[in-house]
Amino acid sequence: MKYCSIGEAAARFRIPESTIRYYEKKGLLPLIERDAAGRRLFSEDQMALLSTVICLKNTNMPINDIKQYVAWILEGDSTLELRLKMMSEHKQAVLDEMALMTESLQGIDEKITRYKTRIQERKEVTQ
Amino acid sequence: MKYCSIGEAAARFRIPESTIRYYEKKGLLPLIERDAAGRRLFSEDQMALLSTVICLKNTNMPINDIKQYVAWILEGDSTLELRLKMMSEHKQAVLDEMALMTESLQGIDEKITRYKTRIQERKEVTQ
DNA sequence: TGTTGACTTAAACCGCGGTTTAAGTCGTAT
DNA sequence: ATACGACTTAAACCGCGGTTTAAGTCAACA
Incomplete structure (x- = not known):
């Protein structure tokens, strides 16, 4: 202890x-x-x-x-159901939030890809 | 338009x-x-x-x-590299945050599982 | 014995990301 | 003509989640 x-x-x-x-x-x-x-x-x-x-x-x-x-x-144990409900709902809220982040991340990834392409194109033009 | x-x-x-x-x-x-x-x-x-x-x-x-x-x-195009760097770093920050959430979600899942078990056990005892 | 370092408190302060309020200006339908 | 609904602004206000400050107490070590 x-x-x-x-x-x-x-x-x-x-x-x-x-x-x-x-x-x-x-x-x-x-x-x-x-x-x-x-x-x-x-x-x-x-x-x-x-x-x-x-x-x-x-x-x-x-x-x-x-x-x-x-x-x-x-x-104590009299609140077990309440705690289970709270944790279950919280878990779903977290999953929802992560889903939104994952979706938004796709938009960010597209930008990264486009920027890389454009930077590469610029290099090729000035060669 | x-x-x-x-x-x-x-x-x-x-x-x-x-x-x-x-x-x-x-x-x-x-x-x-x-x-x-x-x-x-x-x-x-x-x-x-x-x-x-x-x-x-x-x-x-x-x-x-x-x-x-x-x-x-x-x-304009003079900031392409800066934007690429910013988006790349942001993407990594988002991935890190999601990793932390995923890890924390495991602790929450354990609680959900334990609560379900304890609730079930209590039902069996009082039967 | 006295000084250092880890702790204590209450209260003030902070940045963030909006939201609300109050007063006013339009365009349009009746 | 007027009343309504959609818009405008600047400024005040808000909850959240801490952080900082100031003043003090205590234990242990030199």
Whole structure:
């Protein structure tokens, strides 16, 4: 049962300490323990929760939704269905967003191809 | 050579008119023509440019970068290399972002699977 | 003992990407 | 004539997601 300081937690996930403090203040990281001097102590459970929060953040879930999700975790098994529904809907939202990005990427790829052609043509003309 | 009003342009791309005005003010849509009454007229070229802007926005390119890109288009063929470099780098950034999302999605999928299992187990126990 | 470095807090500040508001100008159908 | 709907502008406003600042506390090491 090793505990991490905020500095170690920040280093492990490569995010600023200020972000972790911000997440705690916003209710994304409840129940963080403290040592006698008031410094945060992150248990392995808390590190796992932080990992989950970052995972949801990486997929653009709004802070308030993550907060709701974490609150449901604390509430226990009675919220299993709610959490399943939330994660399922979020997954679909992420897939939709990725589909839009993939589609838009095609337009970008066309530009890349056209630019390469035009640059090559210009070279040939001036030879 | 049909021209679109701002309302028609907004409808075609399913975005608010205010967003189009905002993009013009930010320099993303230069050279928009006007009728005698001062109303915007979108040529097919302008509609194509708007389409490009939306494509870049859909892939999370910052407004200022899009502005730079549009300025390079106006500058002509001397900026072909710059545009190619920008689009190539942007493509890579998009691919990186999608890779991160895909990875994070795995964590979400695991939660979905676990929740389904736990819900099923609870049903079996109470039977 | 005193200085350094890691931590603490609350509050102010920031950029981003729009959206809303308020007041006004047209063209057109009744 | 007038009323309506589509447009115009500048400026104010907004939520989001942090980041920065300032002032302070504490533990450990020289």
